Amino acid sequence: MKTDVMCTLVALQASLRAALTNDMVLTDTEEMLRFCRDWHGDVTSSAVAVLRPRSTEDVAAAVRACRELGVSIVPQGGNTGLVLGSIPDRPESQVVLSLERMSAIRNIDADDFSAVVEAGCILSELKDRIAEKNMYFPLALGAQGSCHIGGNVSTNAGGINVLRYGMTRELVLGLEVVLPDGTIFNGLSTLRKDNRGIDLKQLFIGAEGTLGIITAVSIKLMPFPDQVATALLGLNSLEDAIKLYRRARRDCSDLMSAFEFMPPLAFVLAREAIPDLPMPIAGDYPAYVLMEISGSGLVDIADLMERFLGSVMEDGLVVDGVIAASQAQARNLWLFREGMNEGQAKRGPHMRTDISVPLHRLADFVRDAEQAVSEALPDCISVSYGHVGDGNVHLNVLPPSGSSPDEAAAKIYKAKAVVNRVLDGYDGSISAEHGIGRLKRADFEERLAPSRRALLTALKQAIDPSMVMNPGCQLNFPGIS
The missing domain is CATH 3.30.70.2740 (Alpha-Beta Plaits)
Structure with missing residues (x-):
């Protein structure tokens, strides 16, 4: 690094320490490494510093300090994203602001079926705490043991339960956000019906930190599904999988919570990652479906699954299948879906699409x-x-x-x-659930209609005229070289 750049870096780090507490500011290269490397380890960057606030007020102070110093901010949750949205691309002028210390669950309201949680709370821990109250938060991702709820909201995460419960956006009731000027927008309502004009929280859901930093979320909860039926099915083609989905959507209605398709290679890849994973089906079929229905109360989920599979097998739509007889067996079936990703990673760099x-x-x-x-x-x-x-x-x-x-x-x-x-x-999308980040920015911009670009640019310039929030993510806005 050139001497003048080093001097500037040292000066910026000193200024950040002076404006914030030393405890909040990391500058050691080794300590910063995990915040500056992507989930798969494909990209390693650096930053002026990593800021780790403990409260919303800390975040606001950090934003004000960075704005005064002319340093831009890359907000980061669990750093499990797949499109480089939370990895700095201009290390000499960017800080990473990690929400990992802001992990409190502020409130769980069983009567209201809602919870208020800070952005740094790990998704699986949130789900476990909610389950203790016999309620359910349906967002389910492969990275749920590491990802943060704030990052899930900021990227509008998808996952396996979208067909029943929708994307993350449909599970959010309200947000607390630190805006680019350091002010705090408190919209942590838990109201289901609130028609007072434009729904401002939607501006920040899926924005990937380009308009502000989500610090807390109020979320919608469901009754805990204490009955779950999981089946792995062998089919003759992907076309038959689509036909099967139509039948399942009709016959199982809104009780169907997951419907995943996999090729035969999925089992090879999964067992490369988890060698002792037992094969659940003896035959080898052109296509597989992993299906789950769930519910609670008076509905008999096991009977519904058996009757449904009986009808589709009688019609020849499903050739073979197995229904999990226990939670452990159901978990093993899901390990094929999850292990397939690990197996691909073990084979080295590869193209991942969404x-x-x-x-x-x-x-x-x-x-x-x-x-x-x-x-x-x-x-x-x-x-x-x-x-x-x-x-x-x-x-x-x-x-x-x-x-x-x-x-x-x-x-x-x-x-x-x-x-x-x-x-x-x-007529498809290059990003169904992972976001745009930096990895897909060029492909996104290439396909962006002029009217949509104009709206996005106007929105960015209105909320973040200093371009301090995650520049280079999603779009190269005017004023960012």
Whole structure:
């Protein structure tokens, strides 16, 4: 690093310490490393400092100090994002502001079926505390043991329960946000019906920290589903999986909480990550569905699952299947879905997509995209899986084993262009649930209609005219070089 830059860095760090408490400011390179490396370890950056506030007032003070010093802020939750939205890309002029110390559950109201929780609370811990009150928060992600509720809200996270409960946005009742000028917006209402004009909380949900820093969230809770039926099913095709979903949506109604499709390769990949994982089905089928229905009270979920599967197997829509007989068996079935991701990671760098298309076109999209990848990159392997009920498919591409880092990067770049080209013909989205961040910014901007760009730019300039909040994330706004 050049001497003048180093002098500036030292001066900025000293100014931050003077404005805030030493306890809040990390500047040691080793201590900052975990905040400046992405979830998969593909990208490592740095920062002027890492700020770790303990309260909303601390966050407000940090924002005011950074604004006065001309330093921009990259807000960070559990750092489990997949699009580099919380990783600095201008280390000499950015700080990471981590919410990890703000993890309190401020209130759980059993009568109101609501809770108020600080942004740094880990999702799985929040779910466990709520379950103790015999209630349920339905957001369910592979990273729930590490991700924070504030990050979930800021990225509008999806997960496996979207088809029944919706994206995170539909589970949020109110927000507390520190704005770019350091003022605090307190909108922590738990009202279900509040029609007093524009719903301001929606501005910050999915904004990835570009308009302010979410410090607390009031969330919607549900009755705890004490009856859960989980089944792994073998089918003849992805097209049959779509037909099966239509039947399940009709016959199981809103009690269906998950409906995931997986290819045969999923089992190979999962067992590469978890070698002793027992195979639940003896046969080998072209497509698999992991289905779950759940409920509470007087509904007999086990009977519903058995009757439904009996009818679809009699009709030949499902060839084979197994219903979990215990929670442990259900967990093993879900380990195939989760372990598949670990298995892909073990094979090295690969292209990860997060695509959504209209549900009735999902099977055609997978067929066309996989064929296009096969023609353009015959030595690569396509792995398509995802959430049938909401049209979200993760079509990943694995470079051949033994590829050098440069070779893998070149194939990943080409595969992304191939898949996006197919997607453009399907009226789909390049980001179903992961967000835009920095990783998908160029692809997002390339497809952005002028009217939408104008609205986003006007919104950013109105709320954050100093461009202090997460510059370079989502869009390159005017005034950011």
